[in-house]
Amino acid sequence: MSGAGPTSDAGRVRDAGRVRDAGRMSGAGPTSGAGRMRDAGRMSGAGRVCDAGPTGDSGQVSIEFLGMTPLILLTLVLVWQAVLVGYTFTLAGNAADEAVRAGTAASPGGARQAACSAAGRKDLSAAWRGDATVSCGGSGYVTADVSLKVPVLFPGLIAFPARVHGHAGAVEEAKD
Numbered sequence: 001m002s003g004a005g006p007t008s009d010a011g012r013v014r015d016a017g018r019v020r021d022a023g024r025m026s027g028a029g030p031t032s033g034a035g036r037m038r039d040a041g042r043m044s045g046a047g048r049v050c051d052a053g054p055t056g057d058s059g060q061v062s063i064e065f066l067g068m069t070p071l072i073l074l075t076l077v078l079v080w081q082a083v084l085v086g087y088t089f090t091l092a093g094n095a096a097d098e099a100v101r102a103g104t105a106a107s108p109g110g111a112r113q114a115a116c117s118a119a120g121r122k123d124l125s126a127a128w129r130g131d132a133t134v135s136c137g138g139s140g141y142v143t144a145d146v147s148l149k150v151p152v153l154f155p156g157l158i159a160f161p162a163r164v165h166g167h168a169g170a171v172e173e174a175k176d
Contacts, residue, residue, distance in 0.1 A: 092166030095120040099144035100168040103136040127155030143169040
């Protein structure tokens with residue numbers, strides 16, 4: 001035999017090439033799948049490739065983003081509200097510290113309560129100052145209690161009915 005038939009080595013190589021190409025076109029075999037995305041066109045007719053455009057999933061990311069937008073916004077609102085609650089706790093604690101500091105320097109009685117209340121409200125912004133309650137008491141060991149309402153989303157508009165409390169105490173200063 002001279003090697004012209006399909007049993008020769010040259011014929012096997014040629015037939016293997018046809019099988020490989022047929023597998024690539026049909027989408028079967030090890031060369032198909034996600035790694036073959038460079039041939040984005042569709043097969044038509046006798047093996048010709050035509051540009052048919054996207055395969056129908058255009059805009060999918062936009063639709064998914066629009067579907068997630070309410071959840072993203074709700075998460076942002078809840079995080080912002082948690083920040084406002086934490087900030088109100090910080091303000092109440094600081095106001096109580098300032099109030100007790102002023103209360104320890106004032107003489108007992110009405111002057112102490114007035115100094116304590118003025119110092120407790122002094123550093124609060126208008127959004128928290130309106131509903132703030134500041135009370136001082138004690139002799140020898142002065143205490144101050146501050147109560148603030150937590151705003152809902154925007155300080156100064158509306159507030160939750162629940163209140164945040166701050167408490168501080170200090171030893172009364174000696175009078176000479």
